[in-house]
Amino acid sequence: MASVIELTNVTKQFGDVTALRDVDLAVEKGEVFGFLGPNGAGKSTTIDMLLDFIRPTGGEIRVLGMEPKHESVELRKRVGILPDGYHVYDRLTGRQHVQFAIDSKAGDDDPMALLERVGIADAADRKAGGYSKGMTQRLVLAMALAGDPDLLVLDEPTTGLDPAGAREMREIIREEVARGATVFFSSHILEQVEAVCDRVAILNRGELVAVDTIDNLRESVGDGATLTVTVDAEPTAETLDAIEALPGISSVGVTGTTITVHCISSAKTAVLDAIEATGLHVSDFTTERTSLEDLFLKYTGNSDEPAESGDDAAEPATDAAMEVEQ
Amino acid sequence: MSWTAVARKDFQDARLSRSLWLLTGLFVLFAAGMAWVYTEIEALGAGDPELTALGLYDFLASSATLFVSIAALVLAYKAVAGERDSGSVKLLLGLPHSRLDVVLGKVVGRTATLAVSIVLGFVVALGVIVALYDAYSLVDYALFVGVTLLFALVYVSLMVGISASVSTSGKAAALAFGTFVVVELLWGAVATAAVYVANGFALPATITQYPTWYFGIVSLSPSAAYQSALATVLDGASTTGEVIGGTAEAVYLEPWFGFVWLALWLVVPLAVGAFRFNRADL
Incomplete structure (x- = not known):
């Protein structure tokens, strides 16, 4: 048909x-x-x-x-x-x-x-x-x-x-x-x-x-969570590779000594363990559930941005699409 | 063909236009007034009753020319462009009508609307004629009304063609009004200017030296063509060509050629408008 x-x-x-x-x-x-x-x-x-x-x-x-x-x-x-x-x-x-x-x-x-x-x-x-x-x-x-x-x-x-x-x-x-x-x-x-x-x-x-x-x-977000971990030193590539190798991880990002991980809820403990295993100390962490609304906002960018802001702003949305397809 | 549904809808809609009813009221007064004024003039110079009846049509035709051209403009310039402006075209074309159906339906619907006013005006005028004249011909009167309705169709078609060729009411208004001014008010000047240019930027000394095609241009405007067409069906009424240039020297100066000009005015602007509308993004 x-x-x-x-x-x-x-x-x-x-x-x-x-x-x-x-x-x-x-x-x-x-x-x-x-x-x-x-x-x-x-x-x-x-x-x-x-x-x-x-x-x-x-x-x-x-x-x-x-x-x-x-x-x-x-x-x-x-x-x-x-x-x-x-x-x-x-x-x-x-x-x-x-x-x-x-x-x-x-x-x-x-x-x-x-x-x-x-x-x-x-x-x-x-x-x-x-x-x-x-x-x-x-x-x-x-x-x-x-x-x-x-x-x-x-x-x-x-x-x-x-x-x-x-x-x-x-x-x-x-x-x-x-x-x-x-x-x-x-x-x-x-x-x-x-x-x-x-x-x-x-x-x-x-x-x-x-x-x-x-x-x-x-499903892609229902069980999803955002884990934000603060560590005592700048994470190395080794740390990041270790996290990425875990099951249930959709993305990993770093800003200074803060690691942001999008993953399924059940992977959170494993992420913390992996970080500790590479010799870093976790000084603090927070977790947040992702809703469908968040997903929509993530795809469509920050809704406060003017629609005319052009190609640059469209990039993150494209990245997001690739993530979901995985 | 689905233009009938468009025409019916359009007739229902357009006949409720207030400006149309205002114009119709004026036309009824004008047509009846003309018929009455003519009896007064006739009383001044005693004449052959049949000849005066023909003169009556000249009188009525001049009021009809003015009414039909202005009413067609008011009634039809927004026919398509106005729907594009407001967005109602999305309702219209969301239904299974081709764009050509829309344009044709508009022409038929608005002509029917205008025809109601014309017939109303001429019925009242006929009342005056029956009351005041000894001799009149109902057949001639019916022919006169028939040709006037054809003229209304031509004018509505011209205005719908203009409306279909542009994207907004503002542009349609400017183009429709500009066209009206040129073909109705400045047409003589246009013809003279053409002679002036063709003659090496000078005018011939007398009108008898004007080229034949000058009279052709003069006679091709919609209202001149309408009067030629009337002269054909009402044998013996005055014609533009005869009035200005003596005997017809070319086929396009024959009174019947008025019908050819009317046909061109009916088809050409509408075809251009339909073509442009068909290609447009709404």
Whole structure:
């Protein structure tokens, strides 16, 4: 079975700004796939290319086996989209919007049933210009659901929704997957993706830094810890080699007389023993558990940094990706 | 073809535009007023009733030219660019419409909207005519309304073409207004300037010495083409070519050629706009 979404070496440049660089990604049928990354990472650029709103400057895209650029209309007959940065038609009612989506897909859904499903049936005959952000988001979701699409592409779907709304959104996603649809769901908030997604991709500054299941990601950090050890003299290469040789170590770093070790929790004692065995004395040490959130932050860099800080800042994220693959 | 869904949606949306209803109100008053004013003028100089009815169409056509061109501009310059500006184009193109379908649907939807106003204005004017005239031809009147609707289609298509070729409403407004000024207000000057340049930066002494193609340029503007087309269907009404340059010396000065010019205005700007829209990143 071919992948529902397949990106091969996809690059997008706007003038001399590279919004997306050599992205490879495959989303399988029936998955809920989370597309994570901070604002400005290139998530919407990727989604816009799936729908042929914009075209890649390099690489190949296949969605439901079709090339967006050449089979755009056929493709969109089978896709439901909740885009980012959209605007509704202020003078048309909610019902007219949904009816338009149904007519466009030449379907025979009942607009009221769709509005009912997203919880705004009571506002069906009000003009969408007067809707709140959350109601608008529900309305566009209803439009996306028209015609039972094979693929739902949701760009930041929980924007403007309160916690209850976000939960309803997740329920609808689960219903759609149960029906057989594939869901591609972008967000800059980890928890929302964590709650529904089978697999996630993490995008940072236009590059894919990790693709894995939530469980694997959790496993890679769930038992993980950061051990910070202060010793009485500068550690030698011998010490570091001894630590690295231990099982369960993912990285070792040194600053002066401080050694920082990322490892699984059970390896902590062995690390301390190894340090002592090379003749150094441990004067102090602390340990810290790593959470999924830490992992996300590690991949996407310090969130306080401006997104424009360029290539240098992207480097640590790339290193992190290599670590996880080991 | 999915342009029908786009056209229907667009018609629902655009007909609620307040500026359109304001313009329609003015047009209804203007068309009815013209019909009435003409009876007053006719009363001054007693004449052949059939000839005066033809003169009436000149009167109505001049008000229609102004209304249609301005209303089409107001109604259509944002048709595509405005959706790109606001982001509603992502809803529209998230649904299975080709970009050409969007452009064609916009032309049809907005023309239908404008047609409602035009028909409304001319129905009221017909009321005035029926009340005040002894002789009138319903067939001629229907032909006149029909050609005016064609003119509206052409103008909307021109404005949608402009709208589709740029990325923001601001650019569309500037281009649409600039086009309106040039083809409606400065067109005579454009033709004269062309003669001036071609004649070695001097104007011929009298208008009879102007080259034939000068009259061709004058007659190709959308509103001149509309009046030529009207002259063709309403046999005997005045035409631009005859008014200015005497007998037709070239095929493009024949009144029926007005339909050819209208067809070009209908297709060429729209094709350019659709081509540019098709290649654009949204």
